Structure formats: structure tokens, C-alpha cells
Amino acid sequence: MLSVDRAQVMAYRIAAQELHRPHGDVASLAVLDLGVQDAQRGSARLALTARLDVDPAVLSGERFRDTLHGADVTLAWTHRGAPHLHRAAELPAMAASLVPVNDVDAQARLAWQRGDVAKAGMPPTEALRTAAVALHDVVDATMTKGAASERVTPRLPEGLVRWCRPCQATHIHEQVMRLTTLRAGVRLEPDVFPATLTPLSGGLLAQEPDTAACTEVARRYLRLHGPATAAETAGFLGTTKRVAGAMWPEELVEVDFAGRQAWLTPEDVGALENPPEPDVVRLLPPSDPLLQARDRRTLVPDDGHHKQVWRVLGNPGVLLANGEIVATWRAKTAGRTRLDVTIEPLLPLHPADHAAVEDEAARVAAARGFPNVRVSVS
Structure with a gap:
């Protein structure tokens, strides 16, 4: 049985969710396989900005809608009733999974x-x-x-x-x-x-339960957030562990994740065994796909930090640096031309990362249509 630790799992998920920015094609983004939640105004825009190797200005203002339209990506209420970006061609299957x-x-x-x-x-x-x-x-x-x-x-x-x-x-x-x-x-x-x-054109997209459609969503959760359990998958779907077990994919690989049993799709075992170094710095928005995993202690081991990252209302974004969530962040406008980004550390920030944080803040500002940005650490 493959045994992995938290650092290895974090490196795998960062790569699986393309936070290394391997390409600039919206339609082929791996996170769209499951959907990108747009929980707060503009959060999905910033989730794409964090992953796409493109000029972030193409995601600003009305150009964002044009970019989505060109990629045949649209928005719908799906998982847990939350709005998510999806490939339009996949809406029928996603609708079936909601029955x-x-x-x-x-x-x-x-x-x-x-x-x-x-x-x-x-x-x-x-x-x-x-x-x-x-x-x-x-x-x-x-x-x-x-x-x-x-x-x-x-x-x-x-x-x-x-x-x-x-x-x-x-x-x-x-x-x-x-x-x-x-x-x-x-x-x-x-x-x-x-x-x-x-x-949409046509009639009702889905009327009867479709276990296969539900199973496919569970499989996609495991690919992006694995290794994981049925209970964690149930949490993402908004259902019970027993129901998730009934739609659980077959032929999964058992993984010993820091002493507990978890599961992964067979085709992803090699990527989990040898993930690339998570040597990226990214400002991720509230409800970013990385934060959608239901094993929050994997993402943020210190329980005392959970209330700072996941709040009842008004979640902040998070700063990802070298495989760790090291800070939260918020932004506010300063006039019409500048965005002020405030970083609140959860862990010590490495001086070597400061320049990368400035660069990422500039990308966030450009995606939101601001030519200037100011970064401060509280």
C-alpha cells in the first residue's frame, strides 16, 4: 500500500489543480472538471487568474465574460446549491448528478x-x-x-x-x-x-436519479482533492456518508495517508508518488478550488487558524507559498486606480517570497481592472 504524508498530498493537489500555471487555456483547466465556485463577487475570476498563464487583464471587466464565452464556460447553481463555473457541454451530466x-x-x-x-x-x-x-x-x-x-x-x-x-x-x-x-x-x-x-434550449435536463453521474462527480473530487474518504466526498456533495458510499467509484487505490485510510483514482497514483515541488506563491480567493477539500486539517493543520480561513460570513483569500497556506489576505479599493492588498500572516513569511507576493498582488489587481496595487503586511 502506498503511504504518503501531508506535504506529499499538498504537493499533489497543488499540481493536480494546475497552480503551477502549466497553460493558458481556460476550457482545459482541470478544476473545471468539478467546477469553480463563485462564492463571492469575482472569486471565480481570481481562481482562474491564479492558474492561467495569461495576461490577467483578459479576465478583467467585461473581457471576463468574453473569455468565458470563447471557452464555452458558463455558470450554474450546482454542488450544495452554490454557483460554479462549468463547461457548458457538461451541464446535462452535472444536472443529472444533482438529482x-x-x-x-x-x-x-x-x-x-x-x-x-x-x-x-x-x-x-x-x-x-x-x-x-x-x-x-x-x-x-x-x-x-x-x-x-x-x-x-x-x-x-x-x-x-x-x-x-x-x-x-x-x-x-x-x-x-x-x-x-x-x-x-x-x-x-x-x-x-x-x-x-x-x-437552456430543450426541456428538463434531468428528472430521474443517475448514480453513474454522481459517481463521476465523486471520481473527479478524488482526482482534485485526493487521497480522500467517502465522508469527505459526501461533505463536498452535501449528502450523507452512506449515500456517498453507494455512489463510490470502483477500482480505487487504497492509500495510507498519515496513518488513516483514504482513496485515489488509479490513474493518479504516479502523480501522488512523485509530485512536483510545490514551489509556487499564489494569492487564492475565498472558496478557491484548493480550499474546497473537506479535510481542512490537511490544508491548515493548526485548528486555531481555521476560524481565520473559513468564516461563517466574509471569508478572506489565502496566500499559498511553497506548499503551505501561510496567510490570509483581503483587498479594498483606493480610488479608481489602486487596489490595496493586506496580508495577515498565519505562519512566518519568508523574505524570499515577498517579491512573488507583490507580483501576485499585481495580477489580482489587473484581473480586477486596477493598474496599481499596494501590498501591506499587518
Whole structure:
């Protein structure tokens, strides 16, 4: 059995997620195999900036949408109901993976308690199917999320809508909408605010459970975040360990990861055995693909630092240097021409990395459309 330590796993993941910037082709980015989360405005843009060997200015402003369009990449609510960039050609398979395999799976993905199921008045799988059909019927043109909610809410049973105090109105249940929009054949417009929906051609993208589609997503998680366990994969999918076990890929390779059992796809064993040196410095945005692994102690061994990296609201970005997450960072504008980047160390910063941090901050600024940048360490 292959035995690996944390440093080896970090080096493997950094390479698997192409943080060495091996090319400049958006469409072939490995992280798009699973999707790139756009949790905060512009975070997906910066995740691509960290990986692509291109002038970051091509990802700034409206050019970002043009770049995505040219690569046939778009946005949709997918894993855990979060918005992710995906290759447009893969949306049908991704939609199929979102159809719960049973009521336990559906309830977990909805994060519903028994009381929520009782209020719905129907099994969770039926609730999601009902919402998908209704959304498909009403989203017949590009419209804002609010307009879509206004149209679909009257068509849904009382148990699938909620009173929204800030809006002083009744809306479709937020997670129900997020988990069913792609199934309904509806995507999101990338880099458009407020959230805007556009129907895809054809009917519903997915109606029945597709275990093979779920298994493929689990396999892709292992390729980017392995070696990993079924429980960790379940956390990414938003389901239970038992459900993830039922969709677990066959012919995986068992790995001893620092004394615990984990799994990896066979074709990636060689890369894990001999990963390239993780000699890169990168400013990664909040919810970057690297941070999506569910074994957070692998990414950040000190539990005391977890609350600084993963917050309930308003996560910072992180500074990756030579295989370690060594700091968090935030940026704020200073007028129309400068971006100020503040670094908050978690570990001692090596003086040799300071120039690389300046360079990466300049890339972040260029991707956000700022010609100037100032870096400070708090």
C-alpha cells in the first residue's frame, strides 16, 4: 500500500489543480472538471487568474465574460446549491448528478430537518421534482432571480415557499431553487449582478436519479482533492456518508495517508508518488478550488487558524507559498486606480517570497481592472 504524508498530498493537489500555471487555456483547466465556485463577487475570476498563464487583464471587466464565452464556460447553481463555473457541454451530466438518489439524499442536500419535511407535505425528492418542473415552465427568457422567484412562487405548494422578512414577501425556498434550477434547464449569467437566469434550449435536463453521474462527480473530487474518504466526498456533495458510499467509484487505490485510510483514482497514483515541488506563491480567493477539500486539517493543520480561513460570513483569500497556506489576505479599493492588498500572516513569511507576493498582488489587481496595487503586511 502506498503511504504518503501531508506535504506529499499538498504537493499533489497543488499540481493536480494546475497552480503551477502549466497553460493558458481556460476550457482545459482541470478544476473545471468539478467546477469553480463563485462564492463571492469575482472569486471565480481570481481562481482562474491564479492558474492561467495569461495576461490577467483578459479576465478583467467585461473581457471576463468574453473569455468565458470563447471557452464555452458558463455558470450554474450546482454542488450544495452554490454557483460554479462549468463547461457548458457538461451541464446535462452535472444536472443529472444533482438529482438525489433517494429521500435521505434529498433531505441532506436541502439541509432540511424533519419539521421542514412535514411542512413541505411531500417527500423531499418529490419537492425538488415539483420545483424543477415549475421553474422550467416559468423561466422562458433571461430574467433576474427575483423575477423568476416571483413567477414560480404562486405555482408551488405552500410547503415549498418561505416568508422573506427583508423583502417582506413570500419566495420559493432558497435551497429548493438553487438545487433545481439546472435540473429545470436554466443556467446563470456569469459575472452579472444581481443573479440572472437564462433558459437552456430543450426541456428538463434531468428528472430521474443517475448514480453513474454522481459517481463521476465523486471520481473527479478524488482526482482534485485526493487521497480522500467517502465522508469527505459526501461533505463536498452535501449528502450523507452512506449515500456517498453507494455512489463510490470502483477500482480505487487504497492509500495510507498519515496513518488513516483514504482513496485515489488509479490513474493518479504516479502523480501522488512523485509530485512536483510545490514551489509556487499564489494569492487564492475565498472558496478557491484548493480550499474546497473537506479535510481542512490537511490544508491548515493548526485548528486555531481555521476560524481565520473559513468564516461563517466574509471569508478572506489565502496566500499559498511553497506548499503551505501561510496567510490570509483581503483587498479594498483606493480610488479608481489602486487596489490595496493586506496580508495577515498565519505562519512566518519568508523574505524570499515577498517579491512573488507583490507580483501576485499585481495580477489580482489587473484581473480586477486596477493598474496599481499596494501590498501591506499587518
